[in-house]
Amino acid sequence: MTDDTIRKAQKEAGYQLLSTEEVYRNPWTAMREDKIIHPSGKEGLYGIVERGMFAVILPQHKNGDVSLVQQFRYPVGKRLWEFPMGMWETRDDATPEEVALGELREETGLRAGELIHAGTLYQGAGYSTQKGHVFLARNLERGASEREATEADMTVHDFPLAEFESMIARGDITCMVTIAAFAQIRARGLI
Structure with a gap:
C-alpha cells in the first residue's frame, strides 16, 4: 500500500490526522509520531515504526526435513530458532522473490529450484508498517x-x-514470524 492509500483508508475509517513528525531514522528503521483524532472524537498519538518489506522462507528438503537458523537476538537477549528471513534496506526495487532467494542463500547457503509464494503478513500492525512475504522453498x-x-x-x-x-508445541520456537509463516503454508496445504 502506498502512503496515499493508507491515509485515504485512515480517513475513511474516521481518523483525522492533525500532524505527523519523523522522530528517528537509521538505514533500517524510521519512527514517526502521528497526532490524530480517533473516530470517537478523542485525541490520540500513534508511534509508528516504518520498515521495508521482508521475506520469510520455509526451506523444505526432498526428504521432508526443514531448515532453521538459530541466532542471538540482541533486543530480547536470547538465541532464537527461526526460518531464514530478512529485508534489503539498500534495494527498494527488489521483488519479494529476489529478497527470498537472496536471504535463503545468504543465511543458509541453500539455493532453491522452486519458490512458492504462500501469503503475506504484517509484523506488528498495531505499531509497524512492515509487511512480509511468506515463501516455501x-x-x-x-x-x-x-x-x-x-x-x-x-x-x-x-x-x-x-x-x-514438536519444537513449536514445546515452546522452543517463539519467533512469531516463523510460527505465522508455517501456519500460512500449512493452511494452504503446501506442506
Missing part, C-alpha cells in the same frame, strides 16, 4: 552461505517436520 541445493557481519553467530540446522512441529 523446495528443490534445494547446498552451497556456501554469504552472511553479513551481524549474522556471524548464525547456525543452520535441519529437522524432520514432526520435530519442528
